[in-house]
Structure formats: structure tokens, C-alpha cells
Amino acid sequence: MSKTNRFIGAINILLALALAFSMLAQVSVYAYSSTTEWKGYAVYRDGVSGFNSGLNDHAALMDEPNRTYYKPIIHAPGYSDPVQWDHWDDFMNGKKYLGIFKPKNTTITETVANSFVSKARELRGISYNVLDQIVYSAGSNTWVYPENISQLRCDGVVEYTYEWFGYRVGGPDNKWDITRNLIANYWEHSGFFITPRKQNQELLTKVSSGYPD
């Protein structure tokens, strides 16, 4: 074999190796994207003592790609604890599972999912409140920041997180944004105008009846 042929052979091997590496990289990109699968989606279950007010369901946001992760959700578990990361069991509590949901007409990309999770994490430590989705004091701010919020209900965590990024959940036109510091918007998210049950039955899109696995 001539020197030139050997050189061409070496080039071919290098090109083949480069191609193989690029394919591996491609595979790893897909593997990475699959790790965000259910991150940022809302999950619901029933079984809350809600006096048939619509509060009978419980909402949480997926903080991890699936429920097998350690503490995969963020939620407002009730008066015993503030908004926090929690185990899947502490979300389910042996009740009936209602499914995975997302804002209407929304594609939850990796960037969007990470934004939702990042914002939801800022809500950790905020106390629970059963009567209103949100209680805050934002002074003359245009927007309601997490540090302005003193109390949240479980559906308030979902509503605030999605609406902060402009994904409408509930409320009439011009007053739907819970993160806008206006009396009208505050009023529309007080009491039981919006409830966890209304969110999962009317306001959000059901993506799956299965577990976030």
C-alpha cells in the first residue's frame, strides 16, 4: 500500500470516528431532553376536605422529570407546612389520582419547564391559606414578586407560576394575571372563584391520566 493510500485510509478512519462521536452526541442530546419530560407540569389528586367548595382537589407542580425522583413535586401541603418540595406519597396521600395538566395551547419546552420550576422554587417557605389563592402586599409595584406574597393555596402555586410567564390559567379577560398587582386581579383570585377542581376540570389541558413516570 502506498504512502498516499495509507494517508487516505487514516483520514477515512478519522472521519468515521468523528461521525460515530457526532451520532453519540446526538443520542446524548435526546437522552438529555427526555430528562425534562414532566418537569413544570401540574398534577392533581382528590380527597381534600373542601366542603364541596371546589377545594376538594389538591394541586402540585412537577419539579423533576418524573415521580421516581426524591421529592419530585413542589406544593402547598396545608396548614402544617409552607410551600415546599415533597415526596410523591405526601402529594398523593392515598387519594384518587387525577392526572397531568398544562396551560391551554402551550408547549412546555425544556426552557419553559425550567422557567416554571425556577419560579415555583422561589415560592418555597410561603405559608398556606385555604380561603384565597394568594395573599400579598406589593405596595406600588406593577408586579407581585414572590417576596410580596405572604400566603398561597395549592392552586395558587400553579396559577402564580404559570401566569408569571404569561400562560393564562383562570380569571376573566384583563384580570386573569394573578401576578399583576391590581385590586381587580387580586379579587378574581380570592375566595373560590378559582379552585383546584376548576383548574383541572376547566382551565387547564389534561395531558395524561397516567403517573408522571
Place this chain on the structure above:
Amino acid sequence: MSKRFSRFILVILISLTTLGCFMFFGMDYFPVVGGIIATNRVNKYVGKPINNVRFDWLNNKYICSLDDGYELSYNLHYNTIYDKRISDEVRDIANRKYLSIQKDFPTNLILPQNIDVWTEINANNYAVKSQKAYILVVYNLEVLSKEQSLEMPAKIAQLFVELMGNGYSFTGIQLIYADKNGMYELSVFSNAFELLKYEYMKENVIKYSKNELPLDYIDWVKQHFD
């Protein structure tokens, strides 16, 4: 009627009204006495005094945290204890069993990779269990009549219970089933200790309305039947 007797009657009436209100609203809360019963049951179970037993209003049960961070809960209505450590262990064992029985289901069924099992125990007899199984979601590629589809969730649940064997006490189940005709949910949720029966499961199957169907089911039907 003496003044003292009138007061006694008044206290009784107020107490009954209060309890009636709690029962009417479906609460498993019993003022003062409920807390004492729950504390006694938990103390007996743990084998030492636990001071932080409190009522969880949202989830309708008494809860407490143990020294190692684990949480116990007590259901006054059904007199059951939920011990996360035991429930988790049983779930893992049940999933191993489930993996081994998957081959015994009809091949046209697409079963979920794993199941969830929630275990509570009788506070008077720890050997007696009350277990709920979550089987989400079973898809069927076979084309059935609408009547046959409606019967499938209970049939699959019955087969599941039989294949899992005598080591389990399934008293509740949530099974979601889907085929060409639609999506169906079998839901039996009771913390009582009565084991699941086929006829009862059959009566508790509902079909999802069109607007209750999730996107993944709609895609699945398009993919397999269009």
C-alpha cells in the same frame, strides 16, 4: 326543670350539633376526644409517647412526625395507621411481584411499567391491612364492543388481584383503562377492610366524557386506529 339540668341539656345539644356539623361535612375530626384516641393509638404503635399528634385539616387525618423524620398518620374514621416506611416497603415488594405476573395478562394489553400500592394497617390488629392499588394506565389494542369495553376495567382488576395472590389485602383500587371505544376509570376508594369484589368493581366503572380525555389518549387512538 332546674337551671342546672337546662344547662346540661344545652351543652349536650351544642355538642351534638357540633359533631353533626363535622360529620355532615365529611370530617373525620372529633374535638378533643379524637386527638386523645389518635395519640393513644400512635403511642401504642410506636411504643413510646409521641407529643406532636395533630389534625391535618386538608387531608382529614391525624398526623405526627417521628424522631427520624418519618411521618405517621392515623385515620379516626377507619381506625387505620399509615406508616410510610412499611407502605414503601410493601410497594417495592408488590412491584416485583407485578413484574413477574405481567406475562400472565392477555398480550393485547399494554400494562404500565409499575404500579403503586398504598398500605394502611388496622390500629387494633397490625396484621390486618387495607391496601389500595393504582394501575395507571392499561391500554388495549383489541377492538371490542362498547359493552365489552365497559367490563374490561373490572376484569383486569380482578385478574390483577388474583395474580398478586393471598399476601395482599386490596380494599381499594384505581385502574384507568383505554381502548378504541374510549377511556374508562375503575375507582373504589374505601379505607374499610372489606376486600375488593368483582361485582362491586364492575359497578364503579365510569367512562370519561369527550372533554375529559387526555391528549396522550387522543394521540394513541390516532396512532393505532385511524
